[in-house]
Amino acid sequence: MALRPDVIKRNKSKKQRESVKKSWQNKEIREKRIEKMKKITGEVKATYGHLGKKHTENTKQMISKSRRGKTANENHPKWKGDGVSYSALHIWIKRHKGKPKKCIKCGKINKKKGDVHWSNIDHKYKRKLEDYKALCPKCHKKWDLEHKLTKH
Numbered sequence: 001m002a003l004r005p006d007v008i009k010r011n012k013s014k015k016q017r018e019s020v021k022k023s024w025q026n027k028e029i030r031e032k033r034i035e036k037m038k039k040i041t042g043e044v045k046a047t048y049g050h051l052g053k054k055h056t057e058n059t060k061q062m063i064s065k066s067r068r069g070k071t072a073n074e075n076h077p078k079w080k081g082d083g084v085s086y087s088a089l090h091i092w093i094k095r096h097k098g099k100p101k102k103c104i105k106c107g108k109i110n111k112k113k114g115d116v117h118w119s120n121i122d123h124k125y126k127r128k129l130e131d132y133k134a135l136c137p138k139c140h141k142k143w144d145l146e147h148k149l150t151k152h
Helices: 007-012 014-025 027-042 057-067 086-097 136-146
Strands: 116-121 132-135
Touching: 014 027, 086 116, 116 136, 132 136
Parallel strands: none
Antiparallel strands: 116 132
């Protein structure tokens, strides 16, 4: 019989966890506990959930459908909103707007990585898609200098 993870987790110290593991490995103690559970509940309740069993493809698809969108973007418990890092924000922009095709100022086409990128217009770095435009590095630098968003 396998060890009961719920019993092991309830105990705090490592010493207690080891003691519980050993007691469940002892056949006499294990059988006494099983008998006690039978007297109380009328049956032995397994607390292992779906452990050791496999879902059918149909069940997997139903589970997947039921979970869709529940923890995506704003619904995710770790969503930071506008308090996100610079790189994470650019990943979010790229996911929603895609890769920039060409520079809107000079028309340079994005052939290799870094030719054209998403530039934040006001440098406030908020999650507003309309606040980003596709610029090549040269035009991006000009834009920042013209609007005094950078010093050099």
